[in-house]
Amino acid sequence: xxxxxxxxLAVENxxxxxxxxxxxxxxxxxxxxxxxxxxxxxxLYYTGSxxxxxxxxxxxxxxxxxxVYVGRAARESKNQGFSPLPSKGxxxxxxxxxxxxSVSQTTNIQAIDFKVRYLVLKPAYINLAESVLIMAFRPPWxxxxxxxxxxxxPRMAGKGSLWDSLHPGRKGRPVGSDETAKLxxxxxxxxxxxxxxxxxxxxxxxxxxxxxxxx
Numbered sequence: 001x002x003x004x005x006x007x008x009l010a011v012e013n014x015x016x017x018x019x020x021x022x023x024x025x026x027x028x029x030x031x032x033x034x035x036x037x038x039x040x041x042x043x044l045y046y047t048g049s050x051x052x053x054x055x056x057x058x059x060x061x062x063x064x065x066x067x068v069y070v071g072r073a074a075r076e077s078k079n080q081g082f083s084p085l086p087s088k089g090x091x092x093x094x095x096x097x098x099x100x101x102s103v104s105q106t107t108n109i110q111a112i113d114f115k116v117r118y119l120v121l122k123p124a125y126i127n128l129a130e131s132v133l134i135m136a137f138r139p140p141w142x143x144x145x146x147x148x149x150x151x152x153x154p155r156m157a158g159k160g161s162l163w164d165s166l167h168p169g170r171k172g173r174p175v176g177s178d179e180t181a182k183l184x185x186x187x188x189x190x191x192x193x194x195x196x197x198x199x200x201x202x203x204x205x206x207x208x209x210x211x212x213x214x215x
Contacts, residue, residue, distance in 0.1 A: 014125070015132030016207050020214045022119040022129065027064045030114035031100040032093065038120035039075040039091040041129045043067035043139075044099065048113030052166065052185045055192045056140065064115050065215040066195060069141035071095060072130040075123045092118055102146065106167040136208040138195060140188040162187065 007013065022041060030044065045064040046053050053068065060066045073095035096116055103111045121129060134142055145161025160168070165176025166184035176184075199205040 011128065012132075012203055012207050015128055016210050018119075018121070018125055018129035019132050019136060019207075019211045022117060022133065023065075023211065023214055025117045025119055027115040027117045030103075030111055030116045031097045032116065032118070035090055035093050036120070037088055037090055037093075039073050039089075039123060039126060040119050040121040041070070041072045041126060041133065042092060042096055042116055042118035043133065043137075044069040044071075044141075045115045045117075046109075046113060047115065048109060050109050050113075052188050053140075053192075055189065056195075059192065059195060063215060064117065065212070067133070067137055067139045068114075069099070069146060070130060070133040070137065070139045071099075071142075071147055072126050074126060092120060099146065102170050103167075105171055106169040109167055132207065135199075135204050136211050138191055140191045144184060144187070 018041075022043065027045065044067055045060065046068040047057060047060075047062070056066060056068065073091040076089040076091055096118065100111050103109055103114065119129070133139075141163060144166075145163040148161060160174045160176025160180060162176070162180060162184035164170055164173045165180035166188075168175045199208060
């Protein structure tokens with residue numbers, strides 16, 4: 001044990017608590033079968049047979065421990081200041097549902113091959129929880145364009161995102177080139193390979209080790 005004082009409010013300790021709380025939630029169908037209120041964080045898990053994800057599926061081994069994507073949904077009234085009242089919006093549910101619509105429109109992955117777990121959170125903790133989960137699990141889809149809200153207009157004349165290049169068919173999104181699709185597949189393979197190696201950052205490495213004890 002360390003001789004240093006334990007600070008329960010240190011960012012890394014709060015972050016681990018939030019991540020573990022999410023991982024303790026049951027996985028559900030994608031999207032969740034029942035609507036619910038509130039903002040929060042969520043993790044998507046892929047269990048299908050698309051060859052781009054074979055190494056990730058093998059690593060996860062059915063545990064739903066290594067997400068393909070981690071995201072958040074903020075409170076609808078986030079620009080109106082702090083409110084102590086629970087949200088009556090379906091922010092988190094709608095965000096997950098939006099991803100379901102995106103996946104359902106593609107030609108090479110199916111929504112039935114995904115699971116999701118989510119955690120409704122107080123707004124003050126949402127960004128921290130998402131950041132910790134991304135640092136700890138390094139999900140392959142984060143940063144590839146799945147969560148982009150831009151559609152139509154000039155975007156239609158632009159280049160397809162890495163995600164849309166690998167999984168074409170999403171409405172309002174340009175289709176990428178075969179070259180971009182290969183870049184996306186190579187990036188996923190690289191990110192999954194990195195999951196076998198501990199993080200070079202000692203704080204992130206320690207957080208991941210603590211979180212994985214609860215998986």
